[in-house]
Amino acid sequence: MARARRIRRVAPARVAELVIDHLGARGDGVATVEGRGVFVPYTLPGERVRARIAGERGALEEILTPSPHRFAAPCRHFGGCGGCALQHAARGFYLDWKRRRIIEALARAGLKDAPAGEAVAIPARTRRRAVFAVRRRGGKVLLGFNARASDRIVGIETCEVLHPALFAALPGLKRLCASLPGEWRAFDLAVTLMENGLDTDLRPARGASEPEGIGLLALREAMEAAGVVRIAMNGEALLTRAPPLVRFAGVPVSPPPGGFLQASAEGEAALVRLVLAGATGARRALDLFCGVGAFAFPLSQIATVHAVDADRAAVAALKAAAAHAPCRPVTSEARDLFERxxxxxxxEGYDLAVFDPPRAGAKAQAEALAAARVPRVIAVSCNPSTFARDAAILVAGGYRLKAVTPVDQFVYAAHVELVGVFERV
Structure with a gap:
């Protein structure tokens, strides 16, 4: 006899008054209800609120007792657009919250009393890269950011995050999207503000064909009008008017389509300053998970550098730039540092190793460094949890965490960037 399917019953939504205990990792306020955490976006610790609760999620209906750290959000889209999580928090409060996230992550990994410095503040309206959601209906183009936890698109008329030059390009980008073939109804558009224009990557849903013939000509006209220097499709170059350029320590580099760059030039500059401050006196350096050379070329001002990354196209771009760079030698290698x-x-022979891995961290490389004798290691990370895990590995292997500094590169977001400096004891 067939077994009856178990039906999961979801409790109906209910309205309740809550007191927010703390902020969760995504910047949501967390209240305790019947022994379980309930996440309420756009709230702050200490606030008494009225919220509509469904499971572990709560939708804010009214703030009954506001926090002294509550701040009037500068953007009228805040709360509708899902791009920002913390515009309602005073800057000093949320910078300290980001710092405490790092301290708490290190404590959970067994590293208490971490030498965490004050967060480096990055100005608003500096973000040079973004991924926009695009929908086309009835000859109209809607381009913007998704609402929080939704596929609904909020068309942005102002933005406190995007660099002004990137925001000013939005009308031209909408016209570019309008020039695509008719079956391009829903897709994402990744855009990076480069030194000489915009670098774009079209990321269509299934069924969207590559533009060709007259459609390709229309797209080229639209890209010229929009100031776009390259259009890629799912990471493969489609149209190129000029190689997109970015400079690291004055060295021009042309990243491959979809190549990684730090979110803002200002955030990158802060990270580089911290890395160079920790690298004083280095003569032979490793730049691991190097990308296209954001740290390799600044480091080459003081040391020879060997740069390693799994992204072959990024390593090729770095190698091409290094061949003409007026600096100390920068060698490169394409290699998967997770596997090898x-x-x-x-x-052996290196007196400094810098690593800047993806959010997954650098567990295998940290273990290898812990077993070696490199005098100094500098870790750059966008994930406090995996940084703390890797830091604990290094400390267990004989390193001392000398300093860790948060960098608020992701303004108004819950994400936090950081630089940690380790020395062999």
Whole structure:
């Protein structure tokens, strides 16, 4: 006899008064209801609120007792657009919250009393890259950001995050999207503000064909009018008017389509300053998870550098730039450091290793460094949890965490960037 399917019953939504205990990792306020956490976006610790609760999520209906740290959000889209999480928090409060996130992550990993400095504040309206959601209906183009936890698009008429030059380009980008073939109804558009224009990557849903013939000509006209220097489709170059350019320590580099850059030039500059401050006196340096050279070329002002990354196209761009760079030698290698970290003899002779991995962190490489004798390690991270795990590995291997500094590169978001400096004891 067939077994009856178990039906999961979801409790109906109800309205309740809550007291917010703390902020969760995504910047949502967290209240305790019947022993369980309930997440309420756009609230702050200490606030008494009325919210509509469904499961572990709460929708804010009214603030009954506001926090002294509550701030009037500068953007009229805040709360509708899902791009920002913390515009309602006073800047000093949320910078300290980001710092405490790092301290708490390190404490959970067994590293208490972490030497965490004050967060480096980055100005608003500096973000040079973004991924926009695009929908086309009835000859009209809607371009903007998704509402929080929704596929609904909020068309943006102002923005406190985007660089002014990127925001000013939005009308031209909408016209570019309008020039695509008719089956392009829903897709994402990744845009990066480069030194000489916009670098774009079209990311269509299934069924959207590559523009060709007259459609390709229309797209080229639209890209010229919009100041776009390259259009890629899912990371493959489609049209290029000029190689997109960015400079690291004055060295011009042309990243591949979809190549990683820090979110803002100002945030990148802050990270580079911290890395160089920790690298004083280095003569032979490793730049691991190097990308296109954001740290390799600044480091080459004081040391020879060997740069390693799994992204072959990024390494090729770095190598091409290094061939003409007026700096100390920068060598490069395409290698998956998750599967094949530099180990043993490969690390000998280097007096500095810098690593800036994806959010997953650099566990295997940290283990290899912990077993080696590189005098200094500098870790750059966008994830306090994986940084704390890797830091604990290094400390267990004989390193001392000398300093860790948050950098508020992701303004008004819950994300936090950081630089940690380690020395062998």
């Amino acid at each position: 970290p530099l180990m043993g003899e490969e690390l």
